[in-house]
Amino acid sequence: MKRIIKKFRIDKRIRAGYGSAFLILLLSYLLTLYSNKKMAEEGTSIKHTNDLITRLDNFLSLMKDAEIGSRGYFLTRDKTVLDSYYKSRMKSGPSFYELHAELMSSPDQIARMKKAKKLLDKKYEIIDSTINTFDHNGYRFTDSLLATESNGKAIMDSLRAVVTEMQNTEKDVLARRTEKLGESFHLVNVIIVISLIVALLLFVFGFITYITENRARRLADIRAEEYRQELEERVKQLDKANKELLEMRRLEKFTATGRIARTIAHEVRNPLTNINLSVDQLKSGMEGGEEERQVFYDMILRNSQRINTLITELLDSTKFVEVRPGPLPVNTLLDETLLLAADRIKLKDIQVIKEYSRGICDVAVDKEKMKIAFLNIIVNAIEAMEGEGGKLVIKTYSRNEKCFIEIRDNGSGMDEEALNKLFEPYYSRKNKGTGLGMTNTENIILSHKGSINVESSLGEGTTFTITLNFA
Missing domain, CATH: 1.20.120.1730 (Four Helix Bundle (Hemerythrin (Met), subunit A))
Incomplete structure (x- = not known):
């Protein structure tokens, strides 16, 4: 200067x-x-x-x-x-x-x-x-x-x-x-x-x-415009790099969570095997009434099996699922998913608005697994909309040779803490929630080499944006 x-x-x-x-x-x-x-x-x-x-x-x-x-x-x-x-x-x-x-x-x-x-x-x-x-x-x-x-x-x-x-x-x-x-x-x-x-x-x-300084000012304006354009280009590059960094951090977090879950599961399954062996021994050698002993045996066995089931669910939610992608129309896939949630939508009298892009190309996805991912998002949106006037907007469009799906609701929205922990295993604010639904959803989408982003404001609603590859 x-x-x-x-x-x-x-x-x-x-x-x-x-x-x-x-x-x-x-x-x-x-x-x-x-x-x-x-x-x-x-x-x-x-x-x-x-x-x-x-x-x-x-x-x-x-x-x-x-x-x-x-x-x-x-x-x-x-x-x-x-x-x-x-x-x-x-x-x-x-x-x-x-x-x-x-x-x-x-x-x-x-x-x-x-x-x-x-x-x-x-x-x-x-x-x-x-x-x-x-x-x-x-x-x-x-x-x-x-x-x-x-x-x-x-x-x-x-x-x-x-x-x-x-x-x-x-x-x-x-x-x-x-x-x-x-x-x-x-x-x-x-x-x-x-x-x-x-x-x-x-x-x-x-x-x-x-x-008096017109010529010098014009030269300065030209230089300033060149600097502005250069700055805008650098800002765009920086924004792109930031998004890539955020995506990389999310993948790292996901991998670390999976590693911890598998370690915990491995450590817990060893005593579970010992519990089952002990149950077998007690059944064959314990003195007393058979009926009385049987009640405790079944109780121990059921609890050990429950722990094993929880560990299995945690493992399934943190490792990349095996998918068998095939070409499918994304609009049809969304319609089939909406049918699965039809009863919930009708019960809450929610207005479904479809803003589908006509003639959009097929996406390469595993049909049943992707329906599970979409259904988890739609069900969460339905449960977030209380009272009358609920609106569920589903939009599809293409950009930069990618397929974009937006699922937007006008529900209660989420605060910053809930938004940051949305995809963490066993994190849920629902009374009967397991906390694995959104983890499985992210797992499925990442397994398809896609991405999922969430924007939310308290009292205004939430928007999920899913990016998938075309077939």
Whole structure:
């Protein structure tokens, strides 16, 4: 870059002009950022104040709900009408402590809040006393009840006055904060106008510079375009190399998993043989009732066979399967797989959208094994779609002499952890999942010298992209 500057011999005045304009714009941008930060802080404070005002309204509404419930009971003599009163009383404590925590920065508001709580508790005591007396008097009003009710009204008026005073205090705070926000907004507008003026001056300066240095600029543009094209080509090469590296790492991980699984299986099968031999010996020489011994023999034998089965499944999921590929239409193969999942699709009322490429060439695959791989992906997609509106999109197309199959759903999607562990053996988030389905799927596709990639976002769905060779 320095060589280019020297070659074009840019005048010192031009450098100074651009440098000064840059510093002015940088300063204005920093001031804008600072003002925006202040505006964000004031906005948060305003929201907090509005929330406090709303919560104070809710706090006062608790008492109103209590009065409505008690008066309804006096009129109807129906105990169920008192539900709103009891709910109001249950909510009063949490509501008070929430407001108390929010008002910690204001001692005056805290004092008013405590006064309001005392009035509220006193009001509840009066309502309780009134209800008990009303019940005791055979659901009849007496002079003492009317006097108590009058006292309760006075307490309610005092409570309303305290809450109103608190709300007015918060409204004053809100007004001040709103005024500050307006000042910050005005400052941002001033900075923007100054920035626009500086930008306009810079444009004029740049236009004059362009006229005087037109030839040098054109040469620089040509060089820059050449550099850009070269950079894009290198980025493409790097992206291709990264994809190859990821594929290689996946193959290495798959091979390492298989090696570990086979080692574990070899180590476990030796004691399994000893267990089976011991069972045979116990059957022939153990003293006691034959029927009683037979129960334990069968139990040991079943468990040993179960362990052996698990080991066999692990081995099968981590070694390349033997395939007998033959030419098959990929669209037909997908349709046959969908038939296997037809009941699940119908049960969940899922809409299947086929975006098949017409006239696409046959693929070289083992039919039954590839159907297993596709079915595992489709079943996972179906199970990921809960509720109504499920869509399963299956798309086929060709690119770079390869056959591409996309299976996309609008289900729950996966987080980064699930996506990274998707093909690991025995990894599953399903209650009844074995964790070998996607491992077998990857195994089958890799055995066909294909590839499988997954993209997923929580709440948006998942897309599987399978690449296979044409026949």
